[in-house]
Amino acid sequence: MQILAEVLQSTNNMMHLGLGWTNIGDEELLVLADALKTNQALQGLWLEGNNITFRGLSALTDFPQFSLHKVIVIWNNLSEEEAEKLNSICHRECFIAGFTKDNTWEGWGDWVLQRCQVSNNEKLVTFLNKVCNIPIYCMEIGWVERFYRKLTEMIRARIDLCSEEDVRRKLVKFLDILDL
Numbered sequence: 001m002q003i004l005a006e007v008l009q010s011t012n013n014m015m016h017l018g019l020g021w022t023n024i025g026d027e028e029l030l031v032l033a034d035a036l037k038t039n040q041a042l043q044g045l046w047l048e049g050n051n052i053t054f055r056g057l058s059a060l061t062d063f064p065q066f067s068l069h070k071v072i073v074i075w076n077n078l079s080e081e082e083a084e085k086l087n088s089i090c091h092r093e094c095f096i097a098g099f100t101k102d103n104t105w106e107g108w109g110d111w112v113l114q115r116c117q118v119s120n121n122e123k124l125v126t127f128l129n130k131v132c133n134i135p136i137y138c139m140e141i142g143w144v145e146r147f148y149r150k151l152t153e154m155i156r157a158r159i160d161l162c163s164e165e166d167v168r169r170k171l172v173k174f175l176d177i178l179d180l
Helices: 002-010 026-036 054-061 080-090 104-118 121-131 136-140 142-161 165-178
Strands: 016-018 044-046 070-072
Touching: 002 026, 026 054, 054 080, 104 142, 121 142, 121 165, 136 142, 142 165
Parallel strands: 016 044, 044 070
Antiparallel strands: none
């Protein structure tokens, strides 16, 4: 993270940064936030699927001029209420902790599924621990329902091919949670 922070401090050309599913937490985000105090070019920060809390994200609001337009924080340790609190500090809605009907998400969902398909079973189980905790109201959004249906199909196929009994049991558990 320190190397990335140095890059961000030395350039104003990077407008979007994706750090989803990199297992970063508050400490790493604090290093990044410090670098962003001098970088006013970054507009989008994707942090989905990490271990970030309200404390870490609060550091992003300490800038005199908050340049970020979108900070995606779904599947972190942050509630939608905490995201609303962060948005009130920034005086605009840029922290996104839940799904919307925005067309951007459908392509993102396809990208996530592609990553799941090439992941080994252990990584898939780690991913499923985060994504199987979806609020039921999100299922009313068309792309979210399609995303979870495709994820369910992929899990069924993995179960059929899985030779490790412990992993197979975990996959069956997630299938029971997701079975739509």
